[in-house]
Amino acid sequence: MPVRLRVGAPRRLLVIAPHPDDEAIGAYMLMTRLRRRGVAVRVVVVTDGAASHPNSLRWPRRRLVAERRRESRRTLRRIGVAAAAVTFLDLPDGRLNTHTAAARRGLSHALGHVGSALIAAPAASDDHPDHRTVAACVAALRRPNLRRLAYPVWPAGLRPAGARCLFLTAQERLAKRQAVRSYRTQAGRIMDDPAGFAMTRRQISAFTRQQEVFVEVRQ
Numbered sequence: 001m002p003v004r005l006r007v008g009a010p011r012r013l014l015v016i017a018p019h020p021d022d023e024a025i026g027a028y029m030l031m032t033r034l035r036r037r038g039v040a041v042r043v044v045v046v047t048d049g050a051a052s053h054p055n056s057l058r059w060p061r062r063r064l065v066a067e068r069r070r071e072s073r074r075t076l077r078r079i080g081v082a083a084a085a086v087t088f089l090d091l092p093d094g095r096l097n098t099h100t101a102a103a104r105r106g107l108s109h110a111l112g113h114v115g116s117a118l119i120a121a122p123a124a125s126d127d128h129p130d131h132r133t134v135a136a137c138v139a140a141l142r143r144p145n146l147r148r149l150a151y152p153v154w155p156a157g158l159r160p161a162g163a164r165c166l167f168l169t170a171q172e173r174l175a176k177r178q179a180v181r182s183y184r185t186q187a188g189r190i191m192d193d194p195a196g197f198a199m200t201r202r203q204i205s206a207f208t209r210q211q212e213v214f215v216e217v218r219q
């Protein structure tokens with residue numbers, strides 16, 4: 001039986017996304033609900049997202065990176081997170097493990113502004129290496145006044161042991177589904193790269209299930 005996440009009354013929320021879309025997959029409802037309560041929400045997107053379609057002629061790297069940024073900004077703006085509260089560290093997608101110093105620096109800088117906060121970041125056990133690298137960088141920051149939550153993304157639909165959940169109403173679930181699908185570069189819009197990534201229907205369903213899942217990280 002899934003256990004409810006107690007969000008409490010954080011002063012701020014910082015969501016750390018390895019790629020531009022993980023913020024919505026992992027923490028859409030957490031951000032939405034806290035923004036409605038007037039809590040300041042900041043988002044840091046660590047990589048540029050350029051690796052999703054490396055061979056597309058219609059979407060060369062620059063265009064893809066710019067569009068993925070737009071997708072994140074637009075989705076976040078709709079739930080009340082302004083562009084100024086979204087930081088893109090622009091590190092290389094898929095090769096983050098060779099840029100850990102820069103990732104740590106960027107995250108440390110972002111955290112410098114937030115003081116005490118609730119932080120939602122990828123899980124250390126995630127299937128995607130960039131997600132694991134971000135989790136390791138966050139763990140290495142060792143800030144005492146942070147409450148850390150980890151969100152699982154890959155494999156889609158996983159509910160780790162000890163998970164705590166936000167339960168979504170039917171309407172909230174629909175809103176999250178629309179948000180996840182609005183990252184259209186990741187949902188089938190780019191069709192001229194056979195090696196490119198596109199979320200499957202099953203993955204979208206798993207990302208927009210009835211619960212948003214987190215694991216409390218003890219430091």
Ligand SMILES: [Zn+2]
Binds near residue numbers: 018022131
């Ligand atoms: Zn990702």
